[in-house]
Amino acid sequence: MKGLDIPSLEVFVAAVEEKSLSRAADRENLVTSAVSKRIAELEKKLERTLLLRHGRGVEPTPAGTLLYQRAKNILRSVQLAEMAVSKYSIDGMAKIRLAANPSTLLQFLPGKMAAFFKGRTNVSIDLVEAHSFDIPRMVAEGSVDIGIYHAKYPAAGVTSFPFVNDRVGLVVPLGHPLADRQELYLEDALDYDLLGYFPLHSLDKFLAYVGPSLSRPPTVKLQVSNFETRCSMIREGLGIGIVPERIASHYLGSMGLTLLRLKDDWAVRNFFVCVLSEADSSSIVMELLCNLSEDVAHNV
Template sequence: MRMDIADLRLFLAIAEAGSITAGAAQANLALGSASERLRTIEADAGTALLNRHPRGVSLTEAGATLAHHARMILQQQAQLRGELQAFAHGARGTLHLYANTAALTNYLPARLAPWLAERPRLHVELLERTSPEVVRAIRAGQAEAGIISDAVDAAGLQQHVVAEDPLVMLLPAEHRFASLRSVAFTEVAGETFVALADGNALQTYIEDQARDIGRRLDVRIRMKTFEGVCIMVGHGIGVGIVPRTVARQHRRSTHPVAVPLADAWAQRRLCACFAEWTQLSPAMRSLLHHLGVPPQKKA
C-alpha cells in the first residue's frame, strides 16, 4: 500500500465528518483534489471504503478497519514526534556531567534538583573527578562539559563562573591559628591532618598542592564525608581543609573554626567548562543555561 500520513488524515476527516466536502475542508484541500485523492486511496486499498449517499458518506466494513488503523498510526506518529522533540530539547536521554568534589557535594544538588524535576525522563550520571581530570576529559572529547575550579589551567576551553567556594582551613577552637584572619598553606602543611578518603578528588588536589611545596601531609585519619572531617576536627583530632560552604553548614554542630587559606589555589570559583557551545547536546546546553551560562550563537 502506498498511502501516506496525509492520505490517512484526509480519510479520517471524511469519515468523521460523514461528508467528502466537509472532510476536504478540514484537510485544507479543494473538493476536486480531495475526491481524486480519495479515489487513489480506494484503488490502493483494492476495495470500496465509503458508501456514497445523496447527503454524505458512511464507512464500509473495510473503511471502518482503515479508519481504526489510521487513528492508531496517527497517534503513534504524534507520540513519536513528541518523544523525538523531548530528545531535541534535552528532556530525555542520559546526561553525563563531570564535576569536582566541591561541586558534587555542595553546589550541584540544590541547583540540579529543580532542573531535573522538570525532566522526568532524563537521567543524569555525575562523575567525580579532580578539576585537572575534568579538563583533560573535555579536551580528549571524553566529556561534554564539567564543573571545575578556576584555579586549574583550562586554556583553549570556555569557562563561565557559576559559584564561588574558596577552601578554608578547619581548626580546633583552641588551635594557635584559630584567631587569624587568614593562613598560608605553608604554615599549616606540617600539622596533623584529618583528610578525606583516598581517591577523593578534592583530597587529591590538596595533596598535590602539598607536593608542590615539597611536603607530604601527616594524615592521622581519613573520613568519607565532609561532616566526618568537621566532627573530627571539632574534637581536636587534627586540622582539615574543606570548602567554605561545608564549614558553614557544620560549624554549629561540630564547633570547628574556619580560617581562610591565603593561597591563590584555594581562592576557588566553580566554573562550567566546555569546548564549544554549539557542539553540546541540547540537554547539556539546557543545564548549563540553568546554571547561569549565557546561550551562545554560532560564530
C-alpha cells in the same frame, strides 16, 4: 545484491586491514573458518570476487577495495548512530552525563538541578563524581557530556565557561591554639598536623598549586576524602584540615569546630563548566550549559 549485513562488513573490513583471515578472526573473536565462510557468503551475494587469497594472506580486488571504502563509511555511520542513541535513556528520554567534583555536588548542584528540572519531564541526568583534575579529560574523551571542575585557568582541549567561585578555610577544634585567630595564612599553621585531602587531591599537586606561599610542606599523617569524616577527625584531635567554607559551616556547631579564614590567594577557587564544543553539543546539553553558566546564557 540483497542481504548485506553489518557483521559481514565488519569481518570483511578486518580481513582487508589485517591482510590475513586468521588475524581478522582474532580481531573479531571468531574462528578462521567462520571468517572465511562470512566472506565467501558476501562474495556470493554480491556475485563478485572481493579478496585474493595467496600464501602471504589476502588482498582486496578492485571491487573489494571499493566495498572496503564504502563499508568503512557504513560502519562509521552505524557507530555514530549508536553513540547518538546512547545519549537517551532506556525509555527514550534525553540523557545528559554530567561529571562534577565533590565540592560542586555538595554546594552548588542541588539548587541548579532543581532549577533546570522545573517544568522539564523529557530529560534525565546521570551525575558522576570525579576529581577536578580528571574531568576535562573525561569531557574530551566523550565519556561525559558536561563537566564542572576547579582550576586556576580553563583546561585545554575543551570549551570552558565560568561557573562559580568559592573559598576554602582552615577548620580546627574549639580550644586549639589557633582557634582564636579569625584569619591566617596556611604558613602560620604548619606546626600542626594537617589532614588531607587537599584542593587538588594529593600533597604533591597541592604544593604545586599553592606555589611559594609555603616555606615547607605540611605534616600529613592521615588522608581523608569525605568532608564530614574529615571534620569528625578534626573534632577528635587528629589534625586540622582545609575544607570549603560553605561545607564546613554545616558541621561547626554540632562538632565543636571553628573555621578560620585563609588569607592565601589560592583559598579562592575558580570553578568552570565545560563541554567538548558548543557545535558538537545537543540542544538539551546546551540548555543545561546555559542553566549552569550565565556567560553561555548571555551569548545564546
